[in-house]
Amino acid sequence: EAGVVQSPRYKIIEKKQPVAFWCNPISGHNTLYWYRQNLGQGPELLIRYENEEAVDDSQLPKDRFSAERLKGVDSTLKIQPAELGDSAVYLCASSLEGQGGTEAFFGQGTRLTVV
Amino acid sequence: QQQVKQSPQSLIVQKGGIPIINCAYENTAFDYFPWYQQFPGKGPALLIAIRPDVSEKKEGRFTISFNKSAKQFSLHIMDSQPGDSATYFCAASTPGSARQLTFGSGTQLTVLP
Numbered sequence: 619e620a621g622v623v624q625s626p627r628y629k630i631i632e633k634k635q636p637v638a639f640w641c642n643p644i645s646g647h648n649t650l651y652w653y654r655q656n657l658g659q660g661p662e663l664l665i666r667y668e669n670e671e672a673v674d675d676s677q678l679p680k681d682r683f684s685a686e687r688l689k690g691v692d693s694t695l696k697i698q699p700a701e702l703g704d705s706a707v708y709l710c711a712s713s714l715e716g717q718g719g720t721e722a723f724f725g726q727g728t729r730l731t732v733v
Numbered sequence: 734q735q736q737v738k739q740s741p742q743s744l745i746v747q748k749g750g751i752p753i754i755n756c757a758y759e760n761t762a763f764d765y766f767p768w769y770q771q772f773p774g775k776g777p778a779l780l781i782a783i784r785p786d787v788s789e790k791k792e793g794r795f796t797i798s799f800n801k802s803a804k805q806f807s808l809h810i811m812d813s814q815p816g817d818s819a820t821y822f823c824a825a826s827t828p829g830s831a832r833q834l835t836f837g838s839g840t841q842l843t844v845l846p
Contacts, residue, residue: 622776651833660739660822660836661777674833709776721767722834724776 620644622725624710630731636698639728643691643712650687651722652695653709661709667693668715700732736760739823739837746813747845754808754840756823761804763825767834768797768808771820780821781808813844 623642631637643650648669653661664683665675669690678685682701687693697704707727738757746752758766767782783790783797783806790797794811810817820841824834 658839660737660824660839661834662836663833666833711776721779721782724769724778726774726776 622710622712622723624708624725624728626728627726628729628731630733631700633702633732634699636696637700637730638697639695639708639710639730641693641695641710641725643693643710644714644723647712647714647723648690649713649715649722650693651711651713652685652693653711653724655707655709655727657706664695697730700730702732705730705732736835737823737825737837739840741840742838743841743843745843745845748814750813750844752810752813752817752842752844754821754823754842755805756807756837757803757805758825759804760825760827760835762827763835764828765826766797766799766806767824768795769822769824769836771822771839777822810842813842815844815846818842818844 625640650667652664654664655661665678665685666673667687670687683697685695707729709724709727711722711724713722736759740755744752768780769777770780771777781792781795783799785801788799796809799806820839822839823837826834
């Protein structure tokens with residue numbers, strides 16, 4: 619079974635430019651998460667989707683960040699415009715929520731460098 | 734506000750040693766406490782998890798000890814191997830939040846051959 623797939627793996631952009639990340643979760647997983655991991659830190663949740671609905675986006679900087687999950691499957695995370703402080707690894711994770719729940723599986727992440 | 738505090742930041746042990754990583758939490762509503770292992774360039778992967786109704790859980794060489802009254806939990810790695818060298822994160826989540834995790838800051842473990 620394929621894991622969570624993210625692309626691109628690496629992205630270098632100049633500040634003020636837009637950037638987008640893509641995530642394909644594990645087939646059948648209804649819950650999808652975007653986390654941001656700064657260097658030397660643990661991941662921090664940006665947004666959580668249950669199917670197509672964003673159920674928690676309280677940590678998403680809405681002035682420049684946006685996300686969508688079309689048809690409750692793939693998701694994209696966009697930053698426009700990017701700032702130097704946005705340099706981080708952006709991780710996507712998915713899980714199948716139901717009785718008892720299951721673990722969250724993470725993708726390899728997209729490493730963003732803003733110069 | 735950091736809800737899960739992890740220590741130490743880094744740890745070096747000899748092969749065969751027993752590294753111990755500690756975490757403390759503040760939110761008494763947390764009911765699920767996993768540990769994740771992360772290798773460079775990879776996403777975190779679930780290692781072992783515990784719920785607060787038990788005080789210890791063991792899977793292979795990995796053991797979680799849980800102290801509900803102290804709001805602390807720890808990871809012990811028995812007979813550590815160089816291949817265990819990685820960054821370890823503790824985490825926690827609340828009921829009804831799926832696997833929306835609050836992570837600790839991580840411990841970089843190095844196991845010397």
